[in-house]
Amino acid sequence: MDIRFSRSVRARTRMARASLLGATILAGMAGSVWAQDAAPQATTPPPATSEDVTEVVVVGYRGSLLNSARAKQNAVNFTDSIFAQDMGKFPDLNLAESLQRIPGVQISRNGYTGEGTQVNVRGLGPSFTKVVLNGNGVAVASDGGIDGGSSNREVDLDLFPSELFTRLTVSKSPLASQLEGGMSIVDMRNARPFDNKGQHISVSVSGTYGQASEEFAPRGAITFSKTWDKWGVLVGLAGSSQRTRSDGFDSVGWSNANLACPTGSTDCSNAQGNNFSFATVVPANAGNGLTPGATLGLTELLALNPGLTANQLTNAMIPRLGRLNYIDGKRDRITLLTAVEYRPSDDLRFALDIMGAKAKGEYDRSSFNWFVRNSSTGATGGMVPLNLKVDANNVVTSGTFANSAMFVEARTFDEDLDFININPSMTWQINEKLRLDAQLNYTHSVFFREAPSFLFNTPFNSGLTVNYTNDGDIPTITPSANIADPNLGWTWNRVNIQNVKRSTYTQGAHADLIYDFDNGAVLKTGYAYDEADRRIQAYDNSANYQAFAFAAVPQTAIAGYLGTGPASNFTHILDGTPGFTLHVLPDLDKLKAATNYAAYNAAAPATNSSALGTPSGRINDSTQGLYGEYAATFPIASFDVKVNYGVRWFETDQTVTGPITVNGVTTFQTLETSYGGVLPSFNASTKLTDKLLVRAAASKTVTRANPNSLLPGVSFSDPSAQNASSGNPSLKPYYSENYDLGAEYYTGGLGYVSAAIFKKHVTGYTQVRQTTQLFTDLGIDFAGLTAQQQQAINDRGGPSVAQVFVNTPVNIDSINLTGIELGWVQPLDFIVDGLGFSTNYTHLDDGFDGAKAQLSPQTVNATGYYENDKLSFRLSYVWFDERIVAGAPQNGLMLPLKATDRGQVDMAASYNTAFWGSEGQITFEATNITNEPFRTLFGYENAAYSHFNPGAMYHIGWSGKF
Numbered sequence: 001m002d003i004r005f006s007r008s009v010r011a012r013t014r015m016a017r018a019s020l021l022g023a024t025i026l027a028g029m030a031g032s033v034w035a036q037d038a039a040p041q042a043t044t045p046p047p048a049t050s051e052d053v054t055e056v057v058v059v060g061y062r063g064s065l066l067n068s069a070r071a072k073q074n075a076v077n078f079t080d081s082i083f084a085q086d087m088g089k090f091p092d093l094n095l096a097e098s099l100q101r102i103p104g105v106q107i108s109r110n111g112y113t114g115e116g117t118q119v120n121v122r123g124l125g126p127s128f129t130k131v132v133l134n135g136n137g138v139a140v141a142s143d144g145g146i147d148g149g150s151s152n153r154e155v156d157l158d159l160f161p162s163e164l165f166t167r168l169t170v171s172k173s174p175l176a177s178q179l180e181g182g183m184s185i186v187d188m189r190n191a192r193p194f195d196n197k198g199q200h201i202s203v204s205v206s207g208t209y210g211q212a213s214e215e216f217a218p219r220g221a222i223t224f225s226k227t228w229d230k231w232g233v234l235v236g237l238a239g240s241s242q243r244t245r246s247d248g249f250d251s252v253g254w255s256n257a258n259l260a261c262p263t264g265s266t267d268c269s270n271a272q273g274n275n276f277s278f279a280t281v282v283p284a285n286a287g288n289g290l291t292p293g294a295t296l297g298l299t300e301l302l303a304l305n306p307g308l309t310a311n312q313l314t315n316a317m318i319p320r321l322g323r324l325n326y327i328d329g330k331r332d333r334i335t336l337l338t339a340v341e342y343r344p345s346d347d348l349r350f351a352l353d354i355m356g357a358k359a360k361g362e363y364d365r366s367s368f369n370w371f372v373r374n375s376s377t378g379a380t381g382g383m384v385p386l387n388l389k390v391d392a393n394n395v396v397t398s399g400t401f402a403n404s405a406m407f408v409e410a411r412t413f414d415e416d417l418d419f420i421n422i423n424p425s426m427t428w429q430i431n432e433k434l435r436l437d438a439q440l441n442y443t444h445s446v447f448f449r450e451a452p453s454f455l456f457n458t459p460f461n462s463g464l465t466v467n468y469t470n471d472g473d474i475p476t477i478t479p480s481a482n483i484a485d486p487n488l489g490w491t492w493n494r495v496n497i498q499n500v501k502r503s504t505y506t507q508g509a510h511a512d513l514i515y516d517f518d519n520g521a522v523l524k525t526g527y528a529y530d531e532a533d534r535r536i537q538a539y540d541n542s543a544n545y546q547a548f549a550f551a552a553v554p555q556t557a558i559a560g561y562l563g564t565g566p567a568s569n570f571t572h573i574l575d576g577t578p579g580f581t582l583h584v585l586p587d588l589d590k591l592k593a594a595t596n597y598a599a600y601n602a603a604a605p606a607t608n609s610s611a612l613g614t615p616s617g618r619i620n621d622s623t624q625g626l627y628g629e630y631a632a633t634f635p636i637a638s639f640d641v642k643v644n645y646g647v648r649w650f651e652t653d654q655t656v657t658g659p660i661t662v663n664g665v666t667t668f669q670t671l672e673t674s675y676g677g678v679l680p681s682f683n684a685s686t687k688l689t690d691k692l693l694v695r696a697a698a699s700k701t702v703t704r705a706n707p708n709s710l711l712p713g714v715s716f717s718d719p720s721a722q723n724a725s726s727g728n729p730s731l732k733p734y735y736s737e738n739y740d741l742g743a744e745y746y747t748g749g750l751g752y753v754s755a756a757i758f759k760k761h762v763t764g765y766t767q768v769r770q771t772t773q774l775f776t777d778l779g780i781d782f783a784g785l786t787a788q789q790q791q792a793i794n795d796r797g798g799p800s801v802a803q804v805f806v807n808t809p810v811n812i813d814s815i816n817l818t819g820i821e822l823g824w825v826q827p828l829d830f831i832v833d834g835l836g837f838s839t840n841y842t843h844l845d846d847g848f849d850g851a852k853a854q855l856s857p858q859t860v861n862a863t864g865y866y867e868n869d870k871l872s873f874r875l876s877y878v879w880f881d882e883r884i885v886a887g888a889p890q891n892g893l894m895l896p897l898k899a900t901d902r903g904q905v906d907m908a909a910s911y912n913t914a915f916w917g918s919e920g921q922i923t924f925e926a927t928n929i930t931n932e933p934f935r936t937l938f939g940y941e942n943a944a945y946s947h948f949n950p951g952a953m954y955h956i957g958w959s960g961k962f
Contacts, residue, residue: 066750076644077683078173090162103821103840112246114950121184123844123855126154130182136441139504161238163221164337173697176629176646192339193232206957213245232341239334247574248948249474251319253891254938268310279382285463286402305388315394322370326566329363347429361415368583371405404466407457419445437512447502455493478579486562499539500610521632528625535618541604549595617658617711625650641686651676658711671729697740705731709809721789726808732764754823765815819844834867856883879903895939905929918960925955
């Protein structure tokens with residue numbers, strides 16, 4: 001992080017900087033070539049001359065903060081920006097990590113790797129934030145991470161390497177000239193050659209060490225930029241190999257047993273849950289002093305669990321699956337940026353930006369499960385609970401479960417992602433007053449995941465007993481047998497071939513005409529055409545493959561395909577006390593070869609939904625927009641008030657196509673809808689003093705519904721056929737009326753204190769609601785289910801009796817969101833030269849403690865830094881409050897899923913040194929230093945829905961500029 005000080009700089013340098021600051025407003029208003037050039041750059045100051053003035057020029061991390069403060073001060077709307085410290089050097093390794101430093105911004109992280117992926121602004125989720133590249137719409141076909149199933153309105157930022165970008169801007173109050181489709185806009189600006197004239201080469205290399213994986217992975221980037229008189233070329237190449245290792249626990253929810261009260265009894269209640277059944281007679285090998293064949297009604301079970309009432313026993317909650325997870329793998333990514341600029345004259349400029357990226361992920365995931373869900377299926381007979389203890393919420397805290405079973409699930413994920421964006425643009429200064437900006441945009445992205453799974457279980461009714469304790473971060477589940485023994489008598493459970501292909505493309509054409517009046521006012525008008533197409537197709541050949549696999553590898557041969565795994569240090573960074581650290585693991589390469597996996601995988605037919613419940617189908621949005629925008633400065637009393645107001649008209653044609661099955665017959669249903677409207681915007685700011693600035697804004701925005709939610713049809717997300725998802729093609733877009741009021745006090749240089757309050761009235765807000773329906777009411781062919789799903793439904797009384805929990809998105813009337821954002825950026829040079837901090841706080845309120853909008857009510861972000869001409873050091877902390885992930889009911893229980901509050905500590909340091917004739921830096925960064933987990937709860941603190949520890953990551957490297 002390069003720091004340079006100069007007390008002798010030309011006076012005209014200061015004047016040039018002032019003109020750049022004024023042009024910053026244009027950078028927030030348009031995606032033109034000139035607007036991008038206008039953004040302040042951290043460049044080396046010119047040499048001193050006789051025109052010297054006393055001034056300090058700061059670059060490095062403080063230079064980035066200074067540019068951010070200036071951009072914020074000069075913008076008329078509510079906006080925050082982050083600038084690169086130099087070519088190829090963003091403040092963070094990940095764009096999402098940088099964005100989370102902004103007030104009101106939260107990021108979603110991959111729960112296994114801990115890496116930031118998606119961004120939301122002011123609490124309303126990633127799909128409410130429109131991410132654009134150089135002012136143009138962009139879509140990426142990736143799905144939010146391992147086991148993810150995002151809707152693709154979100155953009156996974158981990159595909160975009162920070163080394164190739166110069167600026168990120170978050171617009172919290174829109175301008176009419178900006179694209180509609182989100183309540184906030186995040187604009188990513190890639191590097192261009194005329195950002196920094198001359199010839200430059202920037203190189204960075206680093207190695208990343210993972211606390212969890214205990215391995216190093218490389219990362220590197222090189223950027224070459226050269227300008228001539230009229231031409232400029234920039235080529236940047238960035239790549240990384242990320243190692244992933246995560247140990248964790250998840251439960252797929254919690255539930256109680258389907259335990260009926262005796263006839264006429266009024267002292268117990270089992271109106272909810274009922275996801276599994278206890279044994280009704282003692283199984284032959286139950287052990288534990290039980291008498292085989294003895295009846296097990298409620299009275300007998302109460303005798304085996306002294307101290308419990310009938311109400312407590314019937315509502316006693318345990319995990320539907322108590323499973324430890326191990327994930328190991330890597331993801332390789334390479335991104336190429338080519339930016340060409342041609343400036344034949346001062347009045348005409350052209351630019352062409354091409355960005356292509358490829359990513360490949362290979363992961364092994366093994367899950368070892370306590371068989372609670374479907375524990376009474378077929379010949380299992382069900383478990384027998386002994387000596388259960390429950391707390392005040394009926395969460396089981398300890399107990400013994402006779403006649404248990406366990407199973408291992410081995411799964412691989414092979415993922416390929418391709419992305420390309422082509423963005424030609426031009427600016428023509430027609431005369432001194434009139435300018436035309438025009439650009440085209442095309443994006444195409446394809447993602448494919450191959451995800452087979454192989455499951456084996458311990459023999460049913462084998463005498464296996466589980467001792468259960470739940471007094472820590474995760475339950476301790478201890479089986480009585482050695483589950484790492486391949487010769488325990490393992491049997492086939494099931495196999496799956498379930499693949500998914502996702503593709504997205506966007507295309508657009510934008511034209512903006514800007515007229516500058518003599519009094520400094522600016523009139524802008526323009527037209528935009530944007531089309532976004534998203535397709536998801538699932539493939540499933542599980543039934544055919546399972547029949548062949550079970551015959552090719554008979555029960556007597558299974559032991560020959562099993563080994564011990566997953567690792568000698570399994571759970572070494574996991575919070576809590578697991579009941580085991582080793583279990584059997586199949587040799588998947590050997591198993592695939594013996595079962596002709598490749599042929600069955602290649603022949604997998606299309607199906608209605610993926611393994612994660614993501615429906616197959618296509619969403620196409622074609623939008624036309626017209627806008628008019630006027631910016632001027634008006635004298636009011638003794639103040640000059642900068643005003644930007646305008647209106648945007650849009651019309652969207654939406655086509656939704658998806659499979660729907662009625663009485664066993666699958667057809668494709670296409671629904672076409674059109675909607676549009678007028679979106680006004682108003683932004684104003686004025687300086688009450690030289691240091692105090694106040695601003696206000698009012699606007700109306702539109703956000704389109706998630707594609708996954710729009711697709712029709714019903715799909716099951718679990719093998720027990722008990723939880724289903726249903727799309728809703730009739731969902732309406734969200735409209736929001738937005739009001740903002742804020743003030744900023746600039747203390748000088750990069751320092752300022754800011755406060756803002758805002759309110760959003762959102763109509764058409766969507767929530768997922770769970771209903772209980774009979775299987776026969778779903779229109780799904782029973783014969784088309786897997787054998788396990790059919791058995792599970794028969795165990796619940798058959799298709800005409802079995803109930804299914806169906807999750808369906810619906811529009812609710814409205815939601816009112818209010819918030820407060822506070823920020824303070826303060827250099828502490830009066831204490832120690834180069835010392836300072838930046839901090840911010842956000843409070844959000846939807847009137848329902850965050851439950852309605854599913855948001856974190858409070859967020860805190862703080863960074864302390866120190867820089868001099870050699871050393872730079874930063875320590876950052878970010879904290880998010882607890883939030884609702886999914887509302888009640890869940891698994892038939894009136895409980896929500898909650899993500900716990902989480903704080904993360906990161907640090908970054910660098911030391912400037914010349915190396916090989918370059919201006920170089922030795923760098924060190926550490927993320928998630930304290931190994932904070934990602935934890936979700938099933939209603940209660942001691943009912944862990946999931947708990948994963950991604951570990952800390954340490955990055956050491958060198959960067960240089962030639």
